[in-house]
Amino acid sequence: MSEAMTGAAAPAEDELTARRRAVHAMGGAAKLQARRDKGILNARERIDLLCDPASFAEMGEFAHSARPEDKDRTPADGIVTGFGKVGGRVVAVASFDLTTLGASSAMVNIRKLGYLKESASRAGIPCAFLIESAGARMPDIQGAVGMGRIGQLSSTNRERDVPWVCAVLGPCYGMGTWYAVLSDFTVMRRDATFSVSSPKVTAVALSQEITAEELGGSELHADVTGQADLVTDTDAEAIAALRAFLGYLPPNSSEAPPASTAPVQAHAPEVVEALIPTARNKVYDGRKLVEALADVGSVQPFRPRHGRTLETALARLDGQVVGIIASNPMRKGGAIDAASCDKMTEFIVLCDSFNIPLVLLADTPGFLVGLQAETQGVASKIMNNLRALALSTVPKIAVVVRKSYGQAYLNLGGGEADAVAVMTTGEVGFVDPAVAVSVVHNRRADGGAEYAALMNDMVVSNSPFELAGIFAAQAVIRPGETRDWLIRMLQVFRRRPQGGIGRHRLSTWPTNF
Amino acid sequence: MSETKATIEAKSEITGRVFQVEARIGQTLAADDTIMVLESMKMEIPVVAPRAGVLREICVVPEDNVEEGQVVARLSPT
Numbered sequence: 001m002s003e004a005m006t007g008a009a010a011p012a013e014d015e016l017t018a019r020r021r022a023v024h025a026m027g028g029a030a031k032l033q034a035r036r037d038k039g040i041l042n043a044r045e046r047i048d049l050l051c052d053p054a055s056f057a058e059m060g061e062f063a064h065s066a067r068p069e070d071k072d073r074t075p076a077d078g079i080v081t082g083f084g085k086v087g088g089r090v091v092a093v094a095s096f097d098l099t100t101l102g103a104s105s106a107m108v109n110i111r112k113l114g115y116l117k118e119s120a121s122r123a124g125i126p127c128a129f130l131i132e133s134a135g136a137r138m139p140d141i142q143g144a145v146g147m148g149r150i151g152q153l154s155s156t157n158r159e160r161d162v163p164w165v166c167a168v169l170g171p172c173y174g175m176g177t178w179y180a181v182l183s184d185f186t187v188m189r190r191d192a193t194f195s196v197s198s199p200k201v202t203a204v205a206l207s208q209e210i211t212a213e214e215l216g217g218s219e220l221h222a223d224v225t226g227q228a229d230l231v232t233d234t235d236a237e238a239i240a241a242l243r244a245f246l247g248y249l250p251p252n253s254s255e256a257p258p259a260s261t262a263p264v265q266a267h268a269p270e271v272v273e274a275l276i277p278t279a280r281n282k283v284y285d286g287r288k289l290v291e292a293l294a295d296v297g298s299v300q301p302f303r304p305r306h307g308r309t310l311e312t313a314l315a316r317l318d319g320q321v322v323g324i325i326a327s328n329p330m331r332k333g334g335a336i337d338a339a340s341c342d343k344m345t346e347f348i349v350l351c352d353s354f355n356i357p358l359v360l361l362a363d364t365p366g367f368l369v370g371l372q373a374e375t376q377g378v379a380s381k382i383m384n385n386l387r388a389l390a391l392s393t394v395p396k397i398a399v400v401v402r403k404s405y406g407q408a409y410l411n412l413g414g415g416e417a418d419a420v421a422v423m424t425t426g427e428v429g430f431v432d433p434a435v436a437v438s439v440v441h442n443r444r445a446d447g448g449a450e451y452a453a454l455m456n457d458m459v460v461s462n463s464p465f466e467l468a469g470i471f472a473a474q475a476v477i478r479p480g481e482t483r484d485w486l487i488r489m490l491q492v493f494r495r496r497p498q499g500g501i502g503r504h505r506l507s508t509w510p511t512n513f
Numbered sequence: 514m515s516e517t518k519a520t521i522e523a524k525s526e527i528t529g530r531v532f533q534v535e536a537r538i539g540q541t542l543a544a545d546d547t548i549m550v551l552e553s554m555k556m557e558i559p560v561v562a563p564r565a566g567v568l569r570e571i572c573v574v575p576e577d578n579v580e581e582g583q584v585v586a587r588l589s590p591t
Contacts, residue, residue, distance in 0.1 A: 280555075280556075281552075281556050282556075282557060283556060283557065283558060308526075329556065329558075330558075330559065330561075331526060331558075332526050332527045332553075332554070332558065333527070333553060333554040333555075333556035333558045334556075335527070335554050365554040365555065365556060366554075368527075368554075370528070372581065432554075432555045434555050435555065
């Protein structure tokens with residue numbers, strides 16, 4: 001009997017094994033070897049790196065193209081999907097297999113992605129997209145029938161109910177690019193590219209000869225468009241960045257971000273004291289202030305190469321996740337330009353959507369004004385930014401580090417924060433004292449005693465104690481006391497009645513501005 | 514001259530005036546080392562080396578006005 005059973009079971013097992021081997025061979029040994037020679041991982045190796053060992057359960061392993069003639073050359077229909085664990089927590093994963101018809105989008109893999117996203121929303125788990133894609137598959141999507149089917153099947157909507165993270169790990173056009181820009185956090189390998197259309201299309205459509213790098217390289221997206229939040233040299237580093245980022249986020253918007261249970265290490269208060277120059281016209285590196293205030297080793301920069309006059313970073317304070325927005329006077333003196341303003345707005349939306357309290361550190365001469373700023377529509381950006389801050393319901397704790405002038409004072413929490421402290425080094429006013437003397441008294445620096453007296457009046461009127469005197473600031477603190485004060489205020493302003501869960505009024509705002 | 518692999522361009526990030534040049538031609542700089550200091554928005558704002566390199570050319574002198582995006586120095590990569 002046992003022999004009979006073995007005999008009966010063997011063919012089924014063989015078929016499963018054989019089919020699995022064929023699917024896992026992806027686009028064939030030669031293509032996989034060519035990637036290996038270049039140090040580029042394949043779609044399945046990337047999943048192994050992202051997910052905890054043996055945690056990945058594939059969904060749709062035996063799916064293939066809906067076109068009978070492509071059935072045998074479209075393993076998994078070019079996109080490997082399933083559920084794995086990252087740091088012990090369940091995550092939905094889609095890994096695009098460029099060796100299978102360029103991981104081009106077609107009916108079955110679009111259905112797989114739709115299933116994955118809908119399942120993730122129902123289950124309240126993050127989605128991770130490991131992408132490279134040639135774009136739409138021809139002839140599948142050619143013609144009215146092909147395009148009509150896409151309209152019926154494809155949905156790129158999201159309601160920010162679960163985090164989406166994305167690594168761009170090769171050339172990417174069309175649908176892959178949509179995932180890059182829809183995600184909360186997008187990392188690019190340095191030589192990867194993403195754009196709406198490929199250079200082939202632009203060459204025909206616009207007679208524009210351009211390289212893939214010029215059209216959508218990591219320098220363009222990290223420095224200019226801000227559509228890449230981080231750039232890494234290798235696949236492994238990009239995937240490690242996704243794992244790290246997910247470690248700061250809750251699995252969905254109905255849960256609080258995960259607190260760290262590891263022992264907390266803090267920098268000495270003297271580090272902060274030493275960092276901040278007392279002279280008004282000297283600068284310091286805002287990134288170092290963020291590092292000095294946060295738990296040691298906890299700072300994960302968000303888009304560090306774009307909008308550099310404001311640093312945005314996820315970090316931990318006493319083990320609790322916070323989103324830090326900090327002026328960087330090293331860059332343009334900390335004046336908030338259009339790119340920084342948009343980056344900050346996007347970061348507020350991200351943090352508010354996932355219940356991450358905000359810490360705002362102001363040291364800015366104001367918004368960068370002038371012809372270029374106005375041409376970029378900076379007025380609208382400033383109001384979008386202020387509305388985002390006002391509509392957000394997470395705790396917001398603000399500190400004026402040194403100067404905080406004009407509208408920028410308001411956008412960095414002056415009117416909206418739960419609590420405002422001014423450091424003893426801080427000053428708040430409408431403009432810089434020298435500008436104020438020039439406007440009010442029509443006087444420029446001349447070395448004379450009268451000018452010095454006028455300047456002194458303006459400086460005194462900007463004093464921390466003036467702001468605290470009308471209770472616009474609730475505390476005046478020494479720079480070295482900042483970390484302790486922030487930790488106390490974050491404890492005080494926890495949203496206890498809602499269990500730390502916000503109202504998410506920004507969750508439908510764009511993922512990119 | 515546009516940036517090539519053999520040249521790193523340091524640009525002014527802001528419209529302002531050159532206050533003082535701190536680095537010397539031939540000096541080896543790390544990324545983010547200060548090349549010169551501009552005065553703008555009533556502040557002293559550094560222009561730093563975008564990447565590590567040897568300073569080959571300084572294109573401005575103190576008191577010069579500079580525009581945002583203007584190349585103010587060039588380095589060769591180390």
